[in-house]
Amino acid sequence: MSIFNAILQKPKGIRFESQEKEEQLYFLLRRHPITNLGWIIFSIFLIVAPLALMSFILNNKIDTFKYVQSEYQIILLILWYSLTMLYTFESFLIWYFNVYIITNKRVIDVDFKGFWGKRISEAPLSNVEDVTYETKSFLHILFDYGDIFMQTAAEKTEFEFTSIPKPSLVHNKLTDLVEEHKKNGHSK
């Protein structure tokens, strides 16, 4: 399913806000799914914790109704799971909407900042001067993901695509695009 894809090459059915008519989307990238492991494990813990607590209470025959009314117990349980749902959903949204876009004209970095807004940075390919990629840990090598750094001639001098899958493939394609773009000189 494309909803969980972290690397989409020439994706169909996807457009972005400022896309021009003749602008082609080459890559839509998200952080590698393995980077979600932290919040996924925490969400599983949040789901399992009340169940574990309940089984502990039942096994030890502790009468919790002496301390907290049954209605409150049910509502606290529902609240717990709703907050778990909110946390999981929000974590997923942060991953889903933090995207890096590479087109035949520019690179775009969309930062989704949870409840508080978004930040969009972009640089035309003509401004890209140097593209470097880096894999720096065991997990990076194991799951084939890493960071891409782009030096640009603009005010914002460096673009960083963090934890993207297949960095070598993206790096190759990006350098090809930059070279092609500079050769043809169509920077508009």
Place this chain on the structure above:
Amino acid sequence: MDIVNNLTIISQIEIYTIAKWLLEIFLFVYSIISVVVIRQIKFMTITIKSDTNKLIFFFAYFHLAVVLIITLITSVIL
């Protein structure tokens, strides 16, 4: 002894009243957060238009529905 018992009952009632109010306020804030989540998804789907956005919206509305049902259940039960 009766006075002590009565005082204990009164303080228990007060604790539950406070707890109920806190719960109601919390649920009210939570409902607002759920609406904010939908707003932010709308905001982001303007930036990135995708076929899968419908599924994200479905989850967001489902989440809001769950929160509203909980709020309703809370106000009925307590």
